Amino acid sequence: MSSSLTQNTDGRRARGNKARAQILAHSTIIASVEGLEGLTIGRVAAEAGVGKGNIQVLFGDREALQLATLNDAVEFYKTTVLEPALGKETPFARLLSFVEGWYAFVAARTLPGGCFISAVSSEYRARPGRIQDQINAHRKSQRATLRNLIIEAKKAEEIRADIDADMLVFELLAYQAGANVASLIGDEGDFALARLASRCRLDWAAVTPRPYAG
Amino acid sequence: MSSSLTQNTDGRRARGNKARAQILAHSTIIASVEGLEGLTIGRVAAEAGVGKGNIQVLFGDREALQLATLNDAVEFYKTTVLEPALGKETPFARLLSFVEGWYAFVAARTLPGGCFISAVSSEYRARPGRIQDQINAHRKSQRATLRNLIIEAKKAEEIRADIDADMLVFELLAYQAGANVASLIGDEGDFALARLASRCRLDWAAVTPRPYAG
Numbered sequence: 001m002s003s004s005l006t007q008n009t010d011g012r013r014a015r016g017n018k019a020r021a022q023i024l025a026h027s028t029i030i031a032s033v034e035g036l037e038g039l040t041i042g043r044v045a046a047e048a049g050v051g052k053g054n055i056q057v058l059f060g061d062r063e064a065l066q067l068a069t070l071n072d073a074v075e076f077y078k079t080t081v082l083e084p085a086l087g088k089e090t091p092f093a094r095l096l097s098f099v100e101g102w103y104a105f106v107a108a109r110t111l112p113g114g115c116f117i118s119a120v121s122s123e124y125r126a127r128p129g130r131i132q133d134q135i136n137a138h139r140k141s142q143r144a145t146l147r148n149l150i151i152e153a154k155k156a157e158e159i160r161a162d163i164d165a166d167m168l169v170f171e172l173l174a175y176q177a178g179a180n181v182a183s184l185i186g187d188e189g190d191f192a193l194a195r196l197a198s199r200c201r202l203d204w205a206a207v208t209p210r211p212y213a214g
Numbered sequence: 215m216s217s218s219l220t221q222n223t224d225g226r227r228a229r230g231n232k233a234r235a236q237i238l239a240h241s242t243i244i245a246s247v248e249g250l251e252g253l254t255i256g257r258v259a260a261e262a263g264v265g266k267g268n269i270q271v272l273f274g275d276r277e278a279l280q281l282a283t284l285n286d287a288v289e290f291y292k293t294t295v296l297e298p299a300l301g302k303e304t305p306f307a308r309l310l311s312f313v314e315g316w317y318a319f320v321a322a323r324t325l326p327g328g329c330f331i332s333a334v335s336s337e338y339r340a341r342p343g344r345i346q347d348q349i350n351a352h353r354k355s356q357r358a359t360l361r362n363l364i365i366e367a368k369k370a371e372e373i374r375a376d377i378d379a380d381m382l383v384f385e386l387l388a389y390q391a392g393a394n395v396a397s398l399i400g401d402e403g404d405f406a407l408a409r410l411a412s413r414c415r416l417d418w419a420a421v422t423p424r425p426y427a428g
Binding site for chain 1: 336339380381384385387388389391392395399403404407408410411414
């Protein structure tokens with residue numbers, strides 16, 4: 001069934017995907033530390049050890065490379081944190097794993113600059129355009145995921161019916177924002193407080209509340 | 215007792231203070247919106263309608279003008295929010311007024327750029343120097359004030375003995391940081407959630423807890 005033409009196309013596609021992945025591995029690390037504005041085709045070419053022309057063929061212009069890097073970092077976070085969480089047995093366990101997974105992700109410096117979306121949200125807060133739109137879409141999506149996990153846990157009667165999902169989402173994201181800043185400036189005390197505060201909010205929201213661990 | 219020399223000196227000092235206050239009123243508004251980096255002696259001179267030489271005589275160099283503006287904004291906040299709070303009768307009332315006062319201050323756009331310290335903390339997070347040191351000193355002082363108000367309310371048995379002051383401080387400041395960003399990007403929903411979350415944390419920490427208002 002598959003002609004030699006198809007095989008050649010598949011082979012080229014596989015090589016192209018591998019080259020893209022290799023370049024994105026470098027661009028994600030650069031952008032994690034220096035921001036998406038730190039990315040230029042020349043810089044990424046030099047660090048990845050490939051020609052500038054290759055990057056242009058594989059990605060297009062600089063903005064396309066920035067967008068691909070942003071999406072790659074988010075995909076990496078989803079694979080590392082969200083997917084394992086979604087594999088847990090109950091809605092509350094999925095929610096807890098998703099929230100705690102973020103702290104583990106940042107604490108382990110899985111990406112050297114901490115939470116990628118937090119960093120670029122700050123970087124692009126006053127720069128309208130396609131990159132800002134894409135950042136906002138990712139933020140909205142992450143927020144919706146967190147909210148849905150809370151709603152599911154309420155439906156399963158693992159979280160109390162009187163808990164306001166939007167407020168709990170706001171609180172958990174506020175702690176994460178505080179923790180990300182704390183982590184980057186090396187304030188381990190505040191990072192630990194944020195992690196504990198998140199855990200306490202979830203324990204408190206649970207149908208069987210545990211005592212405040214403060 | 216007072217010689218004419220002293221009277222002349224006092225008169226000059228009064229005129230100098232008035233001129234300083236007039237210039238700081240302009241520089242604080244500029245810095246609130248554009249950051250302390252938006253301040254140059256020329257820019258402030260033009261907006262305040264005074265000569266550049268006057269500003270140099272009254273303040274010194276550009277950095278001295280930036281530091282004076284920072285300190286003036288903090289003093290303004292203290293006069294507007296902290297002092298009225300400290301006039302309340304009980305420790306818990308003082309704490310509540312201090313926390314709610316911050317939200318009222320930002321919501322009313324008392325300064326056009328919202329919370330001055332939040333804005334310049336972000337602006338100077340990677341710029342070591344005298345301005346960053348002064349910002350950090352103000353942050354530390356505000357944090358200590360909040361912590362002391364919580365400790366006093368615990369001592370007065372208005373806040374429960376099992377409440378961890380450091381964690382409550384972290385939570386309240388995380389909500390403020392989230393609220394300040396929300397306010398600046400026009401997200402009134404998140405601002406309201408932050409305000410409500412703060413109030414709920416304090417009500418929850420009170421010896422006679424009120425139900426979660428979410």
